[in-house]
Amino acid sequence: MSQVLDAPPPTAAQADPADQGLPPAELAAKYGLTVSGARPSLPAYVRQLWQRRHFITAFATAKLTAQYSQAKLGQLWQIMTPLLNAAVYYFIFGVLMNTKRDVEDYVPFLVTGVFVFTFTQQSVLAGTRAISGSLGLVRALHFPRASLPISYCLQQLQQLLFSMCALLVILLCFGVPPTPAWLLVLPALVLQFTFNTGLALVMARIGSRTPDIAQLMPFVLRTWMYASGVMWSIDAVLKGRDLPHVVKVLLECNPAAVYIDLMRFALIDSFHHDQLPHHVWAWAVGWAVLAGLGGFIYFWKAEETYGRG
Template sequence: MAPTHATPPTPGNETDLAALAARYGLSVSGARPTLPQYVGRLWSRRHFITTFATAKLTAQYSQAKLGQIWQIMTPLLNAIVYFFIFGVLLGTKKNIPDYVPFLVTGVFIWTYTSSSVTAGTRAISSNQGLVRALHFPRASLPLSLVLQQLQQLFFSICALVIILVAFGQYPRFHWVLAIPALACQSMFCAGISLIMARLGAKTPDIAQLMPFIIRVWMYTSGVMWSVEKLASGHEGIPDWVVMALRCQPGAVYIDMMRYALIDSFHASQIPPHAWALTLGWGVLFFVGGFIYFWRAEESYGRG
């Protein structure tokens, strides 16, 4: 009798396919790695993240004749427009000491937050060719775009320092507080960018809605006016509404930078437990946003 050989199971259902894959050591292509593995792979791509961010920043104004000068001019021109509308026409500057440093600091710090949200929304959808052609941790894209916005903020801070000095706000030891405040804001920006990257990858129409949401968020974050003075100027607004506006992350990071850089902005103008909020918002959004993005890792670039 001729010897018999075991034949592989006929792949008639998912159980048979799983057994067949296990027998020959096959694994699912593009399967989501574990969270520690994902962090390790992301760290191994750190040079790609920094290079990609720098390249995007360099190319952003490559077609403009003024080139990288627009990295400073864009937020500065926004500040000039807001100063004319809110400071001059609406008279906001009468109630706020050092209004120009107050306004410029708010505009520059807010621009970092809003640009990170906007860039994160399009991080996956605008790079579909790269996502489908290469295998790499997809979180590299929103993180690199946040790093790009941080690099651009450094240019803006150089202009901010000059403006502060020109209006009598000279460097002092208290300015060191801007470093931890900016670090916490960067964690927050990275986290919300990751969240928006997943939402934008699944529903691209969100990118069309975001400018309206960001505009409302800006007006409620005290970029051009003082949230702290809202309670005394509008008696009909409940205290809990004022406190919610003061404690939301957009306002917190702006106020902490003003507290660090402007002499006339005192501790009474920042919300209670301000440093706990500064760190808490950053950690909450970074950890939560990272896990939220990682859980959909295998779906990016498909469909």
């Protein structure tokens, strides 16, 4: 055994003479060598992710549990944080600016919008830091890097499900009855999760090369929130206003506004079909496919670069 371990590497004289002058690529192919950390094919990459599905879910759950582990109220902050945000927005927009006059069931309307937009907002922010904030893990272990942004989005979905429990209580307290339409929440959440994940994958790739983007994103997301009808009704604002057609289309087809409208339509009895943009389900599916598939491919194309440099 010691002779095997201590044996010197073969010298040039001992090497196969046929290898002399071969290009490195041909030499590697001859001996079955591959580039370390090379990007796998897209189908192989998807299979690798599926094989690590348990890691993705466990990582998301662990991050969610540790998020408020140092706070005395612990996991209660998962519900209290979005509720406090909604209370602030209600005071500023509902009371001071009196936007509630145009909206029936304003409190359920507002809380639904805050919870749904927060899901997208936090998924994007977490995705932006998914690679740059986990360099130790990325450099130490070999795994498909898309596992990280996906797990962060799954963490935010779990957070939203906690918030939805509080939302249902609020709906009942304000006299909104449960209806079969509440079942529409499930497809709406699936579509929004797909959209959020695709967007998080795009931002994860950008954030891995340009960490400063994480400092800019809160301002971008805040602007996006104000344009998404979280605190006010887009339908009520557009009525009677002579705005350019392109502005109306952009406001109605805004993906965040689309998913918020779908959730309001599913949960709030007074939010009627005529308040929805035309073909809202088609827009929701289109945004989910475009962001989900496009974001995944965009992230996969830079797989071998993450954690380097």
